[in-house]
Amino acid sequence: MKLLGRSSSINVRKVLWTCAELGLTPAHDETDTDIRALNPKGLVPVLVDGGLVLTESNxxxxxxxxxxxxxxxxxxxxAARAQVESWMDWQASDLNTAWRGVFMGRVRNHPDFADPAVQDASIRDWTxxxxxLEDRLSSTGAYAAGGDFTLAxxxxxxxxxxxERTPMDRPALPAIAAWMDRLSSRPGFSQHCRNGVP
Incomplete structure (x- = not known):
């Protein structure tokens, strides 16, 4: 099994954390040199498992x-699987779409997102x-899909x-803070979610 993609990528780190939970250690190619040949979309990660080539992190x-x-x-x-997958799908669509403007503007310094109005709109949507998510975690008192930790x-x-790491003003979200604290004991959390920070 081989995983391609830089570990600085949020989507590669999803897979690396999942592998840590599963006790898997795929060969990891950080160079991205073969990405286009394996994934016409040109995006990471790419997983090669025998003759199977998979894309899309979730x-x-x-x-x-x-x-x-x-x-x-x-x-x-x-029913239980659908609960997990619905939160995973929401993460990939609504949640990740919301942060694009401010993240690309303030972290990546991309010229297409330099307009402060675009960044402010992104912050409002992201919030x-x-x-x-805050309301969901307040409701479950534990994890996104319910009482147990899952891929979601x-x-x-x-x-x-x-x-947490994007430079901007953000409200206090106590249920999210408590959830992230609970997750801190999971295999791979510090290395793959918190960027190596305990």
Whole structure:
């Protein structure tokens, strides 16, 4: 098994954290030199498992959990699995779309996102989305899909780490802070979610 993509990528780190939970240690190629040949979209990560080539980080995480039979991370029953997947899908669509303007403008210094109005709109949308997660975690009192840790928590925590580290004003979200503290004991959290910071 081989994983391609720089570990500085939020999406590569989702897969690395999932691998840590599963006790897997795929060969990791940080160079991205073969990405375009394996993924016409030109995006990381790419997982090669024998003859199988997979792209899209959340799909890779689901594949690995299913491959290892880890129904605690990705439940087998349709209703419970759908709860996990719905939060994973929300992370990849609504939540990650919200932060693009401010993150690209203030962290990546991309000229297309230099307009302060674009950044401010992004902050408002991102805050709105994070309040949805705050309300969900307040409701469950534990994890995103309910009482147990799942893949949904991995992908959402990576986005939350980006929320914590992007230079901007943000409201206090106590349920999210408590959840991130709970996650800190998980295998791979410090290395792959908190950028190596305990």
């Amino acid at each position: 799909t890779i995480c689901r594949y690995l959990a299913a491959r290892e039979g880890r129904h605690d991370l990705l439940p087998e029953t349709p 709105k989305q994070m309040r949805i 928590d991995i992908v959402l925590a990576l986005s939350t780490n980006r929320w």
